[in-house]
Amino acid sequence: MNENKKIINYDRDMFIFGESIDVPLVGKVRFLNYKEYLMNINDLSIISMNVLHIYHQYRKMIGNENAEEALEAIEELKKEKLMDIVRSHQNFVQSYIKVFSLVLDENDEESAVEAIRNIFSNEDLFMEFRMLILEMQMVVEEFVSPNPEIQEGIEASKKLKREEGESLTPIDIATSIVAGTANSFEDVCNMTVIQVNAIFYRIGAFKNYDASTLFATVSADVKIESWSKKIDLFQKEIHGIKKKDFDKKYGSLLNK
Structure with a gap:
């Protein structure tokens, strides 16, 4: 292309x-x-x-x-x-x-x-x-390696991360938006995926801001993040290792 x-x-x-x-x-x-x-x-x-x-x-x-x-x-x-x-x-x-x-x-x-x-x-x-x-x-x-052994490691890392972390469901996201805003379930159904995710993460930013400003009243070490901070909805993740470190460590294997 x-x-x-x-x-x-x-x-x-x-x-x-x-x-x-x-x-x-x-x-x-x-x-x-x-x-x-x-x-x-x-x-x-x-x-x-x-x-x-x-x-x-x-x-x-x-x-x-x-x-x-x-x-x-x-x-x-x-x-x-x-x-x-x-x-x-x-x-x-x-x-x-x-x-x-x-x-x-x-x-x-x-x-x-x-x-x-x-x-x-x-x-x-x-x-x-x-x-x-x-x-x-x-x-x-999702990022994928042409090398089968490396790909197995990537998939194992993804599986471990799923098991260790909380997995959000559409129910969690929809109910959070309905509970946290004036939108109804019908409104959520008719939104685009980007609109749904943008609202959901912005609600999270508001909650983090409220919590951090509250804790800042009793501790000077609390970092207050803006409620209007940039949220990258298109951020890609390399499971288990940053891409630049992955390329440095395994790049020579990809051509084998």
């Missing part, structure tokens, strides 16, 4: 308003609301898989019988383009078309069908549109 000649240009800061985006060769693209996002999370997860994610998924499916031959075939998958892999697997195609059809439904049916044809016939457009959809719904394409 030629990074200097992007087809789709947009400002993520404007996503908070939830307005549809006009995309060349495609048409109007809308945000999913929070309920739609939850109902289609499995399909969105499939769209978030890049070539290496798919490669590792297939490796996990290999049994002992003919394992060496199967592994050699799967190694070839790394050389494939994501669009070609998606087009050749019906389950991937179904997930992509389902989500694409939803976000394009502000256009007439004929235009939406033509737009999907355009997307699947132009690799640059396909990759850019895929990333746009993921970012509009705040779905992260």
